[in-house]
Amino acid sequence: MDIYLIEAMITAVIRSATPLLLLGLGIIISERAGILNLGQEGMLTCGAVASFLTMLATGSFPISILAAVAAGMILSSVFITPVLILHTNQVATGLALTILGLGIAALAGNPYAGETITAYQVISLPEFMSSPILRAILEHDPIVYLSWIIAIGVTFFLRSSSSSILIACGHAPRVATILGHNVIKIQALATLFGGAMAGLAGAYLALSFTPIWSESIGAGRGWIALALVVFASRQVGRLLLGAIIFGSTDILQLLLQAIGLSMSSHILAASPYLVTIAALVLLSRQNNLNPKLREPRSLGQPNI
Amino acid sequence: MFIRRRRIAPSLAWQFLSPPLAITLALATGYLFLTLQDLPAQAILLDFLISPLSDFYSLVEIIGKATPLLICALGLSICYRAKIWNIGAEGQFIAGALIGGAVALHLDDWPSWLSLPTICMAGIAAGSSWAGISAWLKVSFKANEVLTTIMLNYISLHLLAWSLSGPLKDPEGFNFPESALFADSVILPSILAEGYLSIGALIALLLTVLLFILNRYSILLFRFQLLGEDESSARFSGLSPKRLTLQAMAISGGLAGLAGIMEIAGPVGQLTMNVNFGFGYAAIIVAFLGRLKPMGMLFASLLMSITYLGAENVQIGFGIPRATTSIFQGALLLYLLATDFFINFEIRIARAQPE
Numbered sequence: 001m002d003i004y005l006i007e008a009m010i011t012a013v014i015r016s017a018t019p020l021l022l023l024g025l026g027i028i029i030s031e032r033a034g035i036l037n038l039g040q041e042g043m044l045t046c047g048a049v050a051s052f053l054t055m056l057a058t059g060s061f062p063i064s065i066l067a068a069v070a071a072g073m074i075l076s077s078v079f080i081t082p083v084l085i086l087h088t089n090q091v092a093t094g095l096a097l098t099i100l101g102l103g104i105a106a107l108a109g110n111p112y113a114g115e116t117i118t119a120y121q122v123i124s125l126p127e128f129m130s131s132p133i134l135r136a137i138l139e140h141d142p143i144v145y146l147s148w149i150i151a152i153g154v155t156f157f158l159r160s161s162s163s164s165i166l167i168a169c170g171h172a173p174r175v176a177t178i179l180g181h182n183v184i185k186i187q188a189l190a191t192l193f194g195g196a197m198a199g200l201a202g203a204y205l206a207l208s209f210t211p212i213w214s215e216s217i218g219a220g221r222g223w224i225a226l227a228l229v230v231f232a233s234r235q236v237g238r239l240l241l242g243a244i245i246f247g248s249t250d251i252l253q254l255l256l257q258a259i260g261l262s263m264s265s266h267i268l269a270a271s272p273y274l275v276t277i278a279a280l281v282l283l284s285r286q287n288n289l290n291p292k293l294r295e296p297r298s299l300g301q302p303n304i
Numbered sequence: 305m306f307i308r309r310r311r312i313a314p315s316l317a318w319q320f321l322s323p324p325l326a327i328t329l330a331l332a333t334g335y336l337f338l339t340l341q342d343l344p345a346q347a348i349l350l351d352f353l354i355s356p357l358s359d360f361y362s363l364v365e366i367i368g369k370a371t372p373l374l375i376c377a378l379g380l381s382i383c384y385r386a387k388i389w390n391i392g393a394e395g396q397f398i399a400g401a402l403i404g405g406a407v408a409l410h411l412d413d414w415p416s417w418l419s420l421p422t423i424c425m426a427g428i429a430a431g432s433s434w435a436g437i438s439a440w441l442k443v444s445f446k447a448n449e450v451l452t453t454i455m456l457n458y459i460s461l462h463l464l465a466w467s468l469s470g471p472l473k474d475p476e477g478f479n480f481p482e483s484a485l486f487a488d489s490v491i492l493p494s495i496l497a498e499g500y501l502s503i504g505a506l507i508a509l510l511l512t513v514l515l516f517i518l519n520r521y522s523i524l525l526f527r528f529q530l531l532g533e534d535e536s537s538a539r540f541s542g543l544s545p546k547r548l549t550l551q552a553m554a555i556s557g558g559l560a561g562l563a564g565i566m567e568i569a570g571p572v573g574q575l576t577m578n579v580n581f582g583f584g585y586a587a588i589i590v591a592f593l594g595r596l597k598p599m600g601m602l603f604a605s606l607l608m609s610i611t612y613l614g615a616e617n618v619q620i621g622f623g624i625p626r627a628t629t630s631i632f633q634g635a636l637l638l639y640l641l642a643t644d645f646f647i648n649f650e651i652r653i654a655r656a657q658p659e
Contacts, residue, residue: 038450042634082638086645091389091450092592093641099585100634106627215627220458227451266466273455273462280447 003132009251010136014144015209017247019044019201022147023225024232024239025154026197031234032158033190034170036300038094039079040198041222042101043072047202048217049105055117055207065143065203072199073192075101080191084184087302098222106215119211143204150197155236166190170296198222224276231279234295242279249275308649318646323593323600326640327607333635334628343622351621352614364499366609368571372397372563374508374605376587378515379559381596382525386552387532392438392453393560394584395460396431400561401568402464403430405483405575406472408565412487419490424565431561432554434460439553443546449553457584465577472575483575492570502570504563509602511559516598528552560584582630586612589637608633 023040030037050071051064058064079097082088120141125134157163166186168176173183205217224246232238249272256263331349338345356362376393383390404427411419434456441447468481477484492502518525531538531548538545563583568575590608594601615629 096637103630270462
């Protein structure tokens with residue numbers, strides 16, 4: 001294999017891993033707090049449409065990113081308000097959020113179907129770092145860098161002592177309440193962070209990954225990210241590994257062409273979902289055996 | 305100051321009140337949104353809800369569209385009672401349509417009385433097996449069924465696309481991703497003298513009555529509820545949670561598969577990517593809106609069907625995209641879940657506590 005193919009593959013893997021990483025980081029935080037938000041796909045798509053439309057109107061990348069983050073947070077508050085105040089079923093509420101979010105995105109983006117915007121430019125490395133591999137790893141647009149910074153931030157947060165309050169909310173909200181913590185506030189903040197991350201992932205899809213509007217821009221990434229977090233048993237390191245594995249399935253086609261195999265594009269398109277199931281199967285049982293990796297005890301349970 | 309209190313017994317009144325209240329709230333939200341966009345909200349909402357009820361052919365179409373929704377929802381209700389979150393009716397519907405359709409394409413020289421039951425059985429078997437994958441992964445590997453069923457939804461859609469671009473593509477179809485039209489002998493008969501309403505509508509009604517009777521007079525379905533309420537009690541009464549899970553998923557998938565094959569061997573008449581997919585997701589709303597009760601789901605499926613036709617009318621009349629249906633549906637489900645709070649809780653005005 002020549003060096004340019006490897007370069008292209010590394011770039012492609014990082015690009016398709018980024019939205020999953022961002023979504024996963026948000027899901028990790030909200031699930032650690034005991035909130036299961038299945039509305040990821042809806043928030044992701046709304047984030048994408050918000051940034052796409054803002055980009056068309058203003059032409060400014062930072063404003064578009066902020067719009068996506070705001071959209072994600074607004075939608076996550078639509079989820080968390082009934083869940084925390086009216087104790088609605090989290091599975092059903094999340095599902096409703098996905099249906100609502102996909103509808104809003106389709107409605108808002110409808111007049112712009114097929115329109116394109118100029119994608120976010122990559123930040124070029126200085127001249128002396130011209131090795132193709134290094135460039136493939138490091139030369140990306142700012143949202144990719146942002147995802148790395150947030151991943152590091154979340155890792156440090158989960159190691160800090162203040163994360164124990166968050167984790168207490170996920171395992172034993174009553175105990176956390178007795179200890180004087182405002183569980184509702186903490187869970188709400190964790191969910192809002194999840195919404196912000198889903199919005200940011202949407203911004204990445206619309207501004208950089210596929211800068212052409214289609215209402216199916218999410219392509220199930222919200223659901224894959226939810227599975228990925230189970231796979232990662234809510235650990236950032238494992239999430240990163242999972243995102244890279246999933247990113248690789250996206251470039252399967254490239255790889256198969258390189259070794260001279262051809263395969264139906266429809267079957268290839270189904271491969272990330274197959275890999276997701278395989279990953280769930282391989283790790284679900286093991287995670288339940290190791291107490292450190294077990295899922296938060298009151299995940300998805302109403303706190304009455 | 306208001307306080308909330310858990311009711312001693314769930315409120316029967318609120319069980320009936322919350323669906324109409326949720327519908328009203330969803331309509332009010334729609335009114336607000338339309339008014340904010342300077343659109344004639346009243347006219348649009350009237351067109352959305354009333355126009356589908358205005359003539360005979362629309363009424364037939366409402367029942368036709370409600371049929372697959374109802375059949376899928378009946379199956380889902382069994383899973384949801386057992387608190388098994390099967391989100392995969394969509395994939396099971398497609399699996400039933402795909403396998404049943406493939407069989408139908410090969411049975412065009414059989415007599416109808418033999419071929420129709422065969423293709424329906426093929427659809428049921430396909431939907432059942434497709435759901436069985438998730439059920440098996442859940443009981444033997446503890447893989448979350450929400451995620452596996454959704455992944456299988458995407459996979460089934462890609463499988464359908466692959467079949468229609470290769471093995472099942474119509475050789476004379478100008479390269480469109482469609483199968484050949486089904487022979488008349490594998491199209492379900494109509495129960496109306498005028499217009500087309502497939503016999504599926506009758507089957508859906510029979511299934512609803514069957515489920516109603518089983519719910520009321522037999523312990524068969526209560527076992528699923530017991531599993532959902534308290535798994536250890538179920539185990540203590542000698543029931544096997546694993547077997548119940550497999551059964552619930554198999555029934556649910558089988559019904560979704562039946563809905564799938566009856567849709568394409570009925571109103572659609574061929575396998576195509578243009579079948580109104582999304583029924584499997586809408587059926588989840590039908591199940592919740594109908595309180596998982598057969599008669600409730602019957603009304604809910606008709607209402608959801610009206611929203612589909614209404615959205616089409618509004619698109620033609622006012623140029624409002626069809627995506628509004630899913631906004632309405634999503635908002636409806638959210639409001640319903642929120643108003644369900646009052647079934648188990650009441651809000652009281654707290655009296656001043658004596659010091």
